[in-house]
Amino acid sequence: MIFTEGNRGFRAYTSKHLDGLLGKAGFDAEARLRAAAVATVLPFRTNAYVVDELIDWSAVPDDPIYRLVFPQDDMLPAADVARLAGLLRDSAPAARVNAAANEVRRRLNPHPAGQLALNVPKVDAEPVPGMQHKYPETVLFFPKQGQTCHAYCTYCFRWAQFIGDADLKFASGDVDSLVRYLEAHPEVTSVLFTGGDPMIMGESVLRRYLEPLLALPQIESIRIGTKSLAYWPGRFVTDPDADATLRLFEEVVAAGKNLAFMAHFSHPRELEPPVVAEAVRRVRNTGAVIRTQAPLIRSINDDAGTWAEMWRRQSTLGMIPYYMFVERDTGPQDYFAVPLARGYELFRDAYAQVSGVCRTVRGPSMSATPGKVCVDGVAEIAGQRVFVLHLIQAREPELVGRPFFARYDPRAVWLDDLRPAFADRFPFDPAVPVARLSA
Incomplete structure (x- = not known):
């Protein structure tokens, strides 16, 4: 042991x-x-x-x-x-x-810094590294001490963060700039700490990032993207600063903030050890909410029964199934990607196997440049077979929730593989000649 x-x-x-x-x-x-x-x-x-x-x-x-x-x-x-x-x-x-x-x-496929470079926040007209403001109400922050993980997933779309090339790093330790930016942007109500894995940080370092946000009335939720519950649950049970970390979480909740753990579980096996249940219990007892998410990964979890089992177990432990993602268009995507049509079938079949308490989950969703694009199904409309899609989240808020259509392509694995149906362009695309879209 x-x-x-x-x-x-x-x-x-x-x-x-x-x-x-x-x-x-x-x-x-x-x-x-x-x-x-x-x-x-x-x-x-x-x-x-x-x-x-x-x-x-x-x-x-x-x-x-x-x-x-x-x-x-x-x-x-x-x-x-x-x-x-x-x-x-x-x-x-x-x-x-x-x-x-x-x-x-x-x-290899495009480095994710392409997306991170979009909508980079500025403080006093200077770009702030390690911060991204993609959606009006949400800021992402990449703490520099959290740019590694307890273990790396072979499919990780942020693989380039971990190869030791300083030019590819996207991180910041400047908490003061984060606070100043938030004060200047009252529309931001949620901050997501991501990486790497922020929970690789000890309590004293994590506190330096979280504590300053507690005094900002506009901040309603603080999210932490982490796979620590799967790869190192002892972080919340037996680590020397486990109790201190949980007390910090209690302080966040006591300050009136929604503390959301965006927990990454890729397979039911990760939920089996008893220490995971104990870690989940201890985190939830602080008042934090644990939401679960993972990508659909060929050869690892591309099976409806696997997802249904995972969602049921998560729900039993008190966690909230949240997202099934589509494997991102970076790194070894060709190795891990599941076609969108197959991904939708797997999601639908898994969804049909669980009760309503698990049906909080959404997907399959592509976290693409325009926003989070969800594949709602495949339909035949006016004699044409199409994907039915909508934006769960978008850079342009007026596009959220509005259905749109793409020509059915059984080989498509990402948004860039799709072509509009019944229109010259997708709602989020700039006006371009039809000839370019059909090229």
Whole structure:
């Protein structure tokens, strides 16, 4: 057992441990080399809790939690894996390996900083790094001490935050600028702390970010995006500052703020250990609300029964199912993405298996540049098969909740793959020539 009273007991595993972990699991030298090749491009980090408590090593490489955190050699093009593996086999200089890895990274899907660069807030006419104001009522803040996680998900759309390139970092430690910006923008009522994982921070650091917001009357809710309940539930049970962290949560609630944990659970296995139920109980006892979300991930949770089981278990523990997301258009999207048509079928079939208390969940939803686009279904209208969609959230608030249509495409996996139906453009698109839309 890795949890010990008064001792955090946290042990991280990184790429330098990868060969040893896979060797103990029985992988041969060539398989370990190919995994190491992928890990030169995509970041690898896990911990003893995930390795010892969540992964069924008798079922690897098909075990879903193993696939969730360990690199697979088919995540990248075979030629790239072969080249990188050859460099590692030949003990090439680190600079040469890094240069080859960077070439592969540049060919991956768009880096999420493209979205983060939109609507960057300014204080005294100067852009504030690590902050995003995408929707009128909500500001996202990326605390610089929270730009890692207890373990990395292999599908993570923020993978570029973790590869050690300072130019790709999007984070800030300037709480004063955040407060000044909020004071200048009374329309903002909600602040979302995200990363990385803000709960990687200790209580004293987390307090520096949360406490100043408690004096702002306009702030109604504070949200924390985190996977700590799945990857390190001891953060709220046995860590030395677990009790102090929970007292901080109580202070937030006592100040009249809605404290929302946006908890990331990707598979029912993550909910099985008893320590998870205890962590959830302790967080909820502070008055915080726990809402759950995860993307639909091929080879990990692309099964309706898996989602239904996950939502029911979450509801039993007192959490609120919130979102099923579509895998983002970054990183190894081709490996993990599920077509939108199939994603809708999975959501519908899972939704049909649960009671009304679980039907708070929404999806499948794409967190795209215009906003959160939800696939409501597939229909035939005027002889044309179409996707029915709406914006759950939008940069332009007047578009929220209004249905629109896209031509049915069974291969489409993201908003950019879709074309408008019954119109020259989508509601959020600027007016452009029809010829361009149909190109």
